[in-house]
Amino acid sequence: MTKHLLSRRSFAALAVAAPTILPARSWAQATGRWPDRPIRMVVPFGTGGGTDVVMRLLAPKLSAILGQSVVVENRPGAGSTLGTDYVAKSAPDGYTLVLATLSSTGVAAGLYRNLPYDPVRDLTAVAPTNFVPICHSVTTTGLKVRDTADWIAQLKASPGKYSYGSSGIGSTGHLASANFLQRVGAEAVHVPYRGAGQVFTAMVAGEVQFNSDIPSFMLPFQREGQVKTLFVATDDRSPLMPEVPTAAEVGLPGYKAYSWYGIFGPAGMAQPVVARLAEAIDQALADPLISQRLEEMGTPAMRGYTPARFAQYVKDEIDVWVPIVKASGASVD
Template identity: 40%
Template sequence: MTMMSRRIALGLPLMALAAPTLVRPAFGQAAWPSRPIRLVVPYAPGGTTDVMARLVAEQIGQRLGQPVIVENRPGAGATIGAGMVAQAEPDGLTLLMSNSGSHGVSPSLYPNLSYDPMRDFTHVALVVTSPSVLVVTKGHPAQDMAQFIAHVRRAGEIDFAVSGVGSSSHLTGVRLGLALGVRVLAVPYRGAGPAMTDTIAGVVPAMMDSLPSAAQHINSGSVRALAVSSATRSNRFPNLPTLKESGVDVVNSAWFGISGPAGLPAPIVARLAAVIRESLAQPAMITRFEDLTGAPPPESTPESYTAFVRSEIAGFAPIVRAAGINPQ
């Protein structure tokens, strides 16, 4: 063997180790991912699910060497998009931005749900948790939470827009109304984007939205923020009180993660989970998440996210029953 051939032979293992972005295929099979990945967002563009999905998709795509294309499939409280992914081939090329609506609330809300949130999915990683924020139109008479409480109690009802039936923001609003002893009139939309558009226009007087999707509108002055639903104040809006410190015993946060169809091969799950962890650990991503949500991305594994989803299903069930929400 010549010196040059020895160098080439010795360099081959190093070259293989330097290309970790592909799952090694069995003989005769294509490497994963062999083509672009579709990430289904079960809400309309403009909401937190969509914003977070696009941030993560860009980072994942860079590390996997294939573009991750976000596809919005809104409707029926996020169950249309989720159901579509549940029926997809478990090849790692169709993923879902699973969330508290599609996998936490819907199992209790829809008696004839087309999918089982545990049996029909492979849960890979929790990506973000986010509190809801109560905002009102610029012309609303309430300047703060105390005035808002007095206003809705005089009216005997609370009228607000939500991103969809059974969304975390919807349940936060329902819990707010129940805590204040007033009738709840929630107006569901096919995503936070169109709901916020109507709130800004004054079609509805208020909105319960997730903080990341509402942040830009709060900063621009298009709407007035009154309180957040987290246990503590947001680092992003430190002057904004929580519902609890405003005298309303309501604490609730939405969550979003990456899931695939049931039967996703273990090597793909492991690679995807690692890539998500790498992506969320980037300083720029941590800063971006803190800017949007007031908190850094959570640490998660396939096992912990699976256990988390299961616990959320059990936790939301009594809330849905108490609220008496009609998905129709």
């Protein structure tokens, strides 16, 4: 991943022109009164993780904007591909959607030999929600690590002794840790869980020694001295952890890890429904309380994307990440 690619997705560059807004009567005529019943929003990860938190933050506002309940349903498994595939195979009526991620699209396309859906062909890209930086942390339970150099030395001295957790095979956290190990020439055991909440519990208990996840999720554990964050895998230091160096500062130039979340539906959704939904998502992200909460999490909103622009963004990400995943050697049958 080059600095250009990451800076292209930098926080300031995420604000662009907003989607075209049609008059209320035109919307009603074009969408046939959509929505006229509750909307189901699938989160393809377990409870307690970033996608779950973000979707439950957005759901009440979307419900108010659209005039129908937005019901969040967790369907974890297979690194987010199980829930994403469920939506890909659902009726394209605008009532079953998924908050997918980079791991559900660009990573999955390179990781799974038999991915049951095509991220471009079988999904309708509606709108992104937020950009997600990643940091690398180790437990302090039964482990003493001074800094990144010391940690790399320990990993190399004991191949396979240590383990790392993630929200599942193919998740962003899995790939971020796997790429870190490959880059430093070390080996460790991957332990997949059904959600980030389980990973944090295992980290604090010392059942796994490290993982890669969102800085804001690590921050409470770091404050309590339960984990030690060694670096953030972004160009700049996280405002949430200004004392934590970047990957480049600890001797890992070029190493990047990030994700993003976005709402998708099955292929074949009516264009007026897609446009209305994208407008509602953008409106929800503009809410000051939601925007502030996302900033507090260190995962800024990605506002102003038309469905067409988001679809191109997803295609570009697939082109970037499939080669990275294949180069990592990670694969799933």
